[in-house]
Amino acid sequence: DTGVSQDPRHKITKRGQNVTFRCDPISEHNRLYWYRQTLGQGPEFLTYFQNEAQLEKSRLLSDRFSAERPKGSFSTLEIQRTEQGDSAMYLCASSSPGQTFPGELFFGEGSRLTVL
């Protein structure tokens, strides 16, 4: 499978715990994005990497959120001291300069977080 891979697919945690999600993009894609999707909403942009550099962060990404892409390949998204409002689907997407249109994204299947 050469698509975007995310792990874990589901995570249930208690409020206050830390969680980490991993994303493996399509191998030749140098751009990686994290989006958050809540029930009944479209995906909302969180952050963007080009290779290992984090170039943009949304205001939605509070201080409890941190994302890394240390070697320009896989990425991790960590949420510290989780709150019930963090419950959502966290989507990873990747893209390359050879995409069909500017901003075309290839999404993974997401990591669903439930904070109790």
Add this chain to the structure above:
Amino acid sequence: QQQVKQSPQSLIVQKGGIPIINCAYENTAFDYFPWYQQFPGKGPALLIAIRPDVSEKKEGRFTISFNKSAKQFSLHIMDSQPGDSATYFCAASQYSGGSNYKLTFGKGTLLTVNP
């Protein structure tokens, strides 16, 4: 601030019908307008996209109509099938610096096609 407004929220049609999903935007900096399809438990997948200098684009049973002056665009699904039942998101792409383009999504339309 919702930059891309999508309607209806849900839509039910019979097999063979032509569902139409509408989107509107305000930001004239948007320069590409894709539609994504999402099945339950899956991530969104690109369906079709259009540039603002084109009024219509057709790919198979899916057609985007684009009205630049009205800042509106819509998705039409011809001869809809039960397998088309999914959530559809319109989106708009905007250059955000460097070589990055950022997508802004609508809230989605849950389409159900009954047999």
